[in-house]
Amino acid sequence: MKKRIAIFASGSGSNAQKIMEYFKKSNDAEVAIVLTNNPDAYVLQRADNFEIPSHVFDRKEFRETDDVVQLLKNLQIDLIVLAGFLWLVPENLLKAFPNKIINIHPSLLPKYGGKGMYGDKVHLAVLENKELESGITIHFVNEHFDEGEVIQQARFKIEATDDLEMIKFKGQQLEHQHFPKVIEGLIKKMKTI
Numbered sequence: 001m002k003k004r005i006a007i008f009a010s011g012s013g014s015n016a017q018k019i020m021e022y023f024k025k026s027n028d029a030e031v032a033i034v035l036t037n038n039p040d041a042y043v044l045q046r047a048d049n050f051e052i053p054s055h056v057f058d059r060k061e062f063r064e065t066d067d068v069v070q071l072l073k074n075l076q077i078d079l080i081v082l083a084g085f086l087w088l089v090p091e092n093l094l095k096a097f098p099n100k101i102i103n104i105h106p107s108l109l110p111k112y113g114g115k116g117m118y119g120d121k122v123h124l125a126v127l128e129n130k131e132l133e134s135g136i137t138i139h140f141v142n143e144h145f146d147e148g149e150v151i152q153q154a155r156f157k158i159e160a161t162d163d164l165e166m167i168k169f170k171g172q173q174l175e176h177q178h179f180p181k182v183i184e185g186l187i188k189k190m191k192t193i
Contacts, residue, residue: 003078003187004032008085013043015083015175020050022180029187032075069096089141101141104179106171108153109137113146123167133157136174138182154178
């Protein structure tokens with residue numbers, strides 16, 4: 001029986017695409033649904049391209065009802081993956097899926113994490129602080145932004161000539177390389193339990 005993955009994304013969804021591609025032919029897992037809080041998110045088109053159902057929700061549905069939790073339970077979701085999802089996960093979802101929600105963050109946490117730290121804001125802070133390296137962190141999700149237990153980190157060197165676009169590119173390369181494999185590792189652990 002394949003394990004079922006739900007992906008939450010707020011924007012373009014390049015990580016979501018890599019995950020959908022990775023598990024398209026997998027015997028272990030499949031992406032069962034893509035969820036977003038942004039009706040204009042390009043990730044919806046990406047999901048459609050893979051013929052994966054999607055669901056758009058608003059803040060009220062996400063924070064004040066159990067609709068999203070119920071949808072995920074009805075779909076028998078085993079793992080929730082946040083791939084560029086910008087909202088804090090509410091308590092009802094955390095309780096319904098304990099240690100089953102993971103996130104990817106574009107820095108080496110605990111550096112440059114927390115509320116409001118996402119995307120270019122992270123990379124700009126790295127540049128402004130003249131860091132010699134940056135990277136990505138894949139971690140479990142808890143009730144605070146970017147504070148859950150770290151699963152894996154990967155790093156890259158920042159050259160003196162690197163600008164925002166280059167730092168973003170290097171980070172995204174690592175995200176696309178590591179995120180699907182970490183998900184696969186977690187899925188394989190679930191299958192042995």
